[in-house]
Amino acid sequence: MAYPLHIKAIFAEESDSEIIFAFNGVITQDLIVSLGETIRCELSLYTNCKLVNRVFAVFIEIAQNVMHYSDEKFYFDDKSYGKGQLILMKNPMGYEIVASNRVTSSQKKFLSERSHLVNNLNCEELKDLYIKTRRQKEIDSAKGAGLGFIDIARKSGLPLEVEFEDLNDFYYIYRLKAMVNGT
């Protein structure tokens, strides 16, 4: 199922941002690895290693979320991959990583709660929540217990921007924007 491209809207409102890359389509592991290498190659030309690693880390967690949890799935080789959008932008403050994909209403609920929770915690509280969540024993595929989400919040400048757009009665477009400060 197709839904309107939101890349256009993102570009229009981010006039002071320069696009490093933008992808719309099926997010495979190979794609994530390649875009990750693009980040390492390109950013290391003009920024320090610590910031490159931070942008890389936030990007990987965000991209994995789209691959694993986008409600719009494509199947090949007995594996499923989610469809969505991944955009990396640079502005005078730092780097913005934007992802968007389709979600169901129960995913919307989970993501709203999670983002509300992490956006109301300070660094120390986020650290405690991360460590506590990681110590939970079950390695359920079941949504990684939101560990990645907490990691994104910890490594990026808060708050995370989370938006939902109604697609119809059942589905929403979820959009996440994380900022990594520094130049």
Place this chain on the structure above:
Amino acid sequence: MKSLTIESTRCTPEILFDPGKGIYSISGSSYPENSFEFYKPIIEWVDSFVKNNQNEVELNVQMKYFDSTSSKFLIMIFEKFEIFHRKGNQVIINWLYDEEDLDDLENAEELFIGIKVPYRFIRK
């Protein structure tokens, strides 16, 4: 015991566990497509090693990057070596870190919270 060798890929680390040669090493990047699938044989190997062997172990860990899910599995591996240590074997985990990136060191320090195994951080 048979050694375990897994070659690295762009998103999975190299694993060398060779009791015959006394080599225990994990190095590279870790953000597998399916972490459970990747780490399952490694956890099983370490589990069997810990139960059936007596040895000195020096585990070298040198990670370029590990995602949040991989960190869970690294902790599981360290916890296995904690048991091994508790059984009276000499164990040390060497975590090699990049001095240019102290985030890396901070991430590593958090992995050892609550784990009672000797470890040290070594600047590359």
